[in-house]
Amino acid sequence: MARKLSVQKVIGGLGLVVIALGGLSLWAISEGARPGFAQEPASERVLRQAREQLGPDAEIRLIAPGNGRVVCGYLAAGRAAPATGFVSRPNRLLLSNDPLKGEFDQMVAQDCPEFPAPPRPAP
Numbered sequence: 001m002a003r004k005l006s007v008q009k010v011i012g013g014l015g016l017v018v019i020a021l022g023g024l025s026l027w028a029i030s031e032g033a034r035p036g037f038a039q040e041p042a043s044e045r046v047l048r049q050a051r052e053q054l055g056p057d058a059e060i061r062l063i064a065p066g067n068g069r070v071v072c073g074y075l076a077a078g079r080a081a082p083a084t085g086f087v088s089r090p091n092r093l094l095l096s097n098d099p100l101k102g103e104f105d106q107m108v109a110q111d112c113p114e115f116p117a118p119p120r121p122a123p
Helices: 007-030 042-054 101-111
Strands: 059-065 071-076 084-089 092-095
Touching (some): 042 071, 042 092
Antiparallel strands (some): 059 071
């Protein structure tokens, strides 16, 4: 006594599943859930990258948008440290005092054509 499933019943069942998942997604978003593909803000990314390379006291002195998700500017290893130029991509931070100076200059020319002047030291 096997029952056969008709195509209409299968399509109807799948439609209900899609509607239920859509409703669940809307509820989760309305409760403040963030989608997994949300991007980290550029300023947070730069600060995280700087602290990984320069230590926990690293700070952003100046930040300016570049092309796409690239940002450029100046950061320092601490409050009294001199400012260092940087180019930040989502997976990489390159500093102006890096041994790869030619690569830094090339990235600035390509991604940050209006690279800002260094900030004046604080009194």
